[in-house]
Amino acid sequence: MxxxxxxxxxxxxxxxxxxxxxxxxxxxxxxxxxxxxxxxxxxxxxxxxxxxxxxxxxxxxxxxxxxxxxxxKKKALWQTLHDEIQRFQLTVHPVLKLGAYLSLPEEVWQQDRPYIEKIDAYLKTYGLPNEDVPAPERAYELVGDEKWIVEGNGKEVLERIQLWERLKIIPVADPLMLAVNPNAFQHEPHFHLIVENKTTYQALQPVLSDTFFTSLIYGAGNKIISSIIHLEAQLHLEGQAHRLYYFGDVDLEGISIWYRLHQKIRAEPALPFYRALLQKPFFPGKETQRRQNEALTAFMAYFSEAEQHHLREMLAQGGYYPQEALTTFQVRHIWRNASWTAD
Structure with missing residues (x-):
């Protein structure tokens, strides 16, 4: 042409x-x-x-x-684009899959093509990587821009061409905020307690050494979902057995945070804390939160029928339990004295 x-x-x-x-x-x-x-x-x-x-x-x-x-003739224009993509597919490294662009607007193809050409050149020179590296490092190797994955649309492009899972990219996440118990490092499994809010973390941190838990982790709301990947590396306990417990607010948002974390890495609800909350009157004020049935069902499965009924009634009325409903004395007493090892 x-x-x-x-x-x-x-x-x-x-x-x-x-x-x-x-x-x-x-x-x-x-x-x-x-x-x-x-x-x-x-x-x-x-x-x-x-x-x-x-x-x-x-x-x-x-x-x-x-x-x-x-x-x-718009249909012919689409055919021209499809022909271009299919011809290009024949020239690139075989692990690059361009089929997604056949159903996307042409401007997406035109925007992504320069990056695909650079990725193709990388793969033809080095092949698929063997080692995990942080996202900025991999982005620089692929397209010469270390911000392309973290701040640009690099992850979207790599998912479109079916390479995200194959390029051994370590997502950038904030480090875990945690306190450690040196006395517990010699024993497996390592127990870890994650608490959603800062107030509860500060209440429990001084008595960590009175427990057999290896660490106390401040979840910081949703941040824990991405930062939990750093747990073993930060503690230098790679390859060892771990058992995680999670304690957050008892509302739809708090349950959703637990569930997304639990899908990523098994984290059991810290039942001694939750059961102590259920003994108290709940608070009103959460009428507008969005219900996520899958998360709620998974959370409820850890409780007795009577406890499940109480939780449903409370949530149906727009109620909730903040972690702070338990006093400093209460959360410390529970952590020191509850049975944490029984399945």
Whole structure:
């Protein structure tokens, strides 16, 4: 395809209307392009089925003659794009899968293609990586921009071409905020208590050494879902057995945080704390939270039928239990004295 034809095709693809005047097309070509060169490019687009003359609008009478108005055949435009993607698929590394772009707008393909070309060059030179590295490092290796994955749309592109899971990328997450118990490092499994809120963390931290737990972790709401991946590395306890307990607010949001964490790494509800909360009157004020049935069902499974009934009644009334409903004395007493090892 000649450069003039490519130029016209690019403009036609961005054109929103079905009918396009000849004058619009003429305005797109550089001034040093002759009429014959321009007309040949338009004729090529006609032959490819992309443009069709609107006969009722007449022709300009020049040699070669062109219509004053053309109809854009959108279906043929899509076919042109599909052909381009399929031809490109034949040239790239076999692990690159471009099928997703056949059903996406062309601008997505055009935006992503320069990055795909760089990734293709990397793969043809080095192949798939063997070692996990942080996202910024991998982004720099792939496209020369360390921010492409973390701050740009790099993860979306890699998922579209089915490479995200194969490039051994360590997601960037905040380090865990935790306190450790040196006395517990010699014994497995290692027990860890995650608490959602800072107040409860500060109440429990001074008595950590009175327990057999290896660490006390401040969950910081949703942050724990991404930062929990650092647990073993931060404690230098890779490959050892771990048992995690989670204690958060008893409302739909707190239950959802637990469930998403539990899907990522097994974390049991810290039942001694939750059961102590259920002995207290609940608080109103959570009527507008969104219900997530899957999370709620999984959470309820840890409780007795009577406790489940109480939780359902409380949630149905828009009630909740904040962690802070337990006093400092109560949470410390529970942590020191509850049975944590029974299944």
């Amino acid at each position: 000649k450069e003039i034809e490519k130029l016209l095709l690019a403009y036609i693809k961005s054109y929103k209307k079905v009918m396009i005047p000849l004058s619009e097309l003429e305005a797109r070509v550089p001034g040093d392009v002759s009429y014959r060169q321009f007309a040949e490019a338009v004729h090529s687009l006609e032959q490819e089925g992309i443009l069709a003359r609107v006969q009722s609008h007449g022709e300009n009478g020049k040699t070669p003659s062109l219509a004053y108005t053309y109809r854009i």
